[in-house]
Amino acid sequence: MVVFTCNHCGESLQKPRVEKHYSFQCRRPKSLTCVDCFKDFKNEEYAVHTKCITEEERYAAKGSIPGGIVKKGEVKQESWTDMIKSIVDTETSMKPSLRNLFKTISNYTNVPRKKVKFINFLKSSTGGRVNFDDIEAAWGLIEKHKNEQSKNNQQENGTKHKLNGDCGEAPVNKKIKTGEEVEDNKTSEDDVFSFKGTILRILSVKGSISCKKLQKKVLNAYVKETGCEHTEKTVKKYNKKLKKLPNVVINDDVVSLVTNEQ
Template identity: 40%
Template sequence: MVFFTCNICGESVKKPAVEKHYQTRCRGKTKNVSCMDCLKDFYEEEYVAHTKCISEAQKYSNQNFVPKEPKNKNAQKQESWMDIIRAILDSTEYQLTPQLRNAFQRLQSVDNVPRKKAKFENFVGNCMRMPRHQATEVWDILEKELNKMKEAKQAELAAAKAAKQKEAGAEAEAETEADVPPKKKTKLENGEATQTDSAATEETNEFDWTAQLSKLVAKQPDGIFLEKLKKKLAKKYTKHLAVTELTEKQSKKFDKRFDKQLKKCDGLQLEGDLVKQC
């Protein structure tokens, strides 16, 4: 929560209470406040955009201080909600009336705007004295902009998924071409190496990729990270080949087969870097 000092009477005021302060205590005066943390002055409605400020650690440390990223998920969600409010004010699509524009501008100065319709309408009605019909109008615009952003996000994810599938198809085609035996076999100096490669190929064909993948993912109800799944399966694959360590050739083949078999497995789905059961 950002706190300000009124430069007219010297009283400290929470950000949501600035408007009320200049309607009662310093009524008729031009808004003139300064932030209690960063000491920056704000005139008229400039304070509304001041949603965050420096922490005490930043304030009293040297200039090379690097702040840590906040881990509060609720704060991040609230900031996203405030981005929607700012996007509406900047957009020409909604053609806001002066009353609605004023309502959104007032919302900008509040740090805890509810994200559910019923709670939102109660909040703005009780805390901001907003008429019920106006609260409903504001919510409808917020919901429209929220759905618009969700659709844009889904379209972006779909485009990324299509590009990934296209890339995977090209890799699968290249793998198929690589598996075609050459017209002439190269003679190897060591006959035993040929027998070992043949045996390994037979064992690889017998490895049940689908069952092993499903078994590993089933142990993690919330999903398992892709790299972790790959490492666990590589251990089982190595054990199946009865070797202590995969050769470079075997590792490359495993990587190709892993990606291909994971896409083929109907019971699994990939969400970002997380593999889950459907």
């Protein structure tokens, strides 16, 4: 789901929360920045920003991801959407209101795969005009088909395993981690979020930005990517990375990116 930062108060907002935020909290003109691509949106411009770049695309070297890359999340969502569409054809005894609800759901490509989010999504997308019992019944049918699909997949995998017999690879013995391996794991954990890449990406779009706003944008991106709240240690790490960047200048509480042409 696309997530924005309010440029007035710095709060992170999932797309469905934007309207409520500006109606009850920030009663000012809408001014948002996408935490993934760092594009700014004024007023209602954010409404058309329905999909953004992935973490893989964001940190990959230029040209390393081909246009036809198959993304795991998209494949799962497409499979989920196809399953929902198939219910309309296979469940012939549905009452009219439930069938109409499924036809409505089938028009969306971003239907959530968790029950609570699914219910909230339908309430929001239909303007609250749908019967709650129909929503519950719809989820029940989806769960039924999902479980049947999982069962069929397990049976197929079991058959393949039997056919393969003893030809599969022998299990690899676990190795005791050396000090060097532990250090490597620690490094990889630190590299989950790229402070340097995020700072440079924001500055490449903005050119110059206040220290306070830059820190908010980077920390919001950190929270979204890692799923963890930032701590004092995170802020210290951010400041350390910022000061080490050679092409970045801090002057009068404003951070600027200095290009080779300047």
